[in-house]
Amino acid sequence: MKTPKRIQPLVEEGLVDDVVRQLMSGKEATVYVVRCADELRCAKVYKEAQQRNFRQSTAYQEGRKVKNSRDARARGRGTRYGRRIQEEAWQNAEVGALYRLAAAGVRVPRPHICFEGVLLMELVTNAAGDAAPRLSDVEINETTALEIHAALLDQVVLMLCAGVIHGDLSEYNILLGVDGPVIIDLPQAVDAAGNSSAAEMFERDVGNLAAYFGRFAPQLLVSEYGKEIWALYQAGLLVPGVKLCGRFAADERPADPDAVLREIALARKEQREEAALRLVEQA
DSSP: OOOOGGGHHHHHTTSOSEEEEEEEEOSSEEEEEEEETTEEEEEEEEOOGGGOSSOOOHHHHTTOOOSSHHHHHHHTSOSHHHHHHHHHHHHHHHHHHHHHHHHTTOOOOOEEEEETTEEEEEOOBOTTSSBOOBGGGSOOOHHHHHHHHHHHHHHHHHHHHTTEEOSSOSGGGEEEETTEEEEOOOTTOEETTTOTTHHHHHHHHHHHHHHHHTTTOGGGGGOOHHHHHHHHHHTTOOOTTOOOOSOOOOOOOOOOHHHHHHHHHHHHHHHHHHHHHHHHHHO
């Protein structure tokens, strides 16, 4: 097929040899299958902000690092430079999340390079070697639904252990690859520890999975995996492969302000003792 204008720079740089076909078009980007030497890969061409349906809510941008104060100020303005900085940050968020999650063992497409607003990454395939279908396009039964749901819970736990929340997880951004479900589309990913809406976003992601798979396995509709996993995360008890039950009992015990004050006093005492010890060592 004719090379799209946005991919032409990658061809000129020798990163892409030719474009095979369009794979899919969504609210964030259009994805093409491209040939790179002897390998087929994906080229994700991000749409311009005015063409997207998904809005860059400030809730998603909270906690993201900005290169310098000038760029931070520019992002809050409507100038051309400010919009460009915002677009770069939106795209870089996905690239950063992919590298971070791949290193943590999460099933995501392996990224190669992001060049001129085009993300070049692994082509996820099925058992036949064809491009893997989206979960929303596959017919499943109750047994398969429970298996895939369990596999995805393992993945979201791995993601949270790595400090990342998808933020828009659904059946439309999950591929069924040869080795199991693969999570895609992460430009809105947020840092679990640096975003005040992290708990809400995480529970929504997990709730979306329960709602979809609950069509085939109704018992999932009453599960509370999102709250259960988040409670383990907050308590510092979340680890990959943790056994989950899908139930959650909120702690309704009244707060003990005296206990909190005792902990603060103890922490301050330890700090003073450490500081005194350092002074002795330096003397």
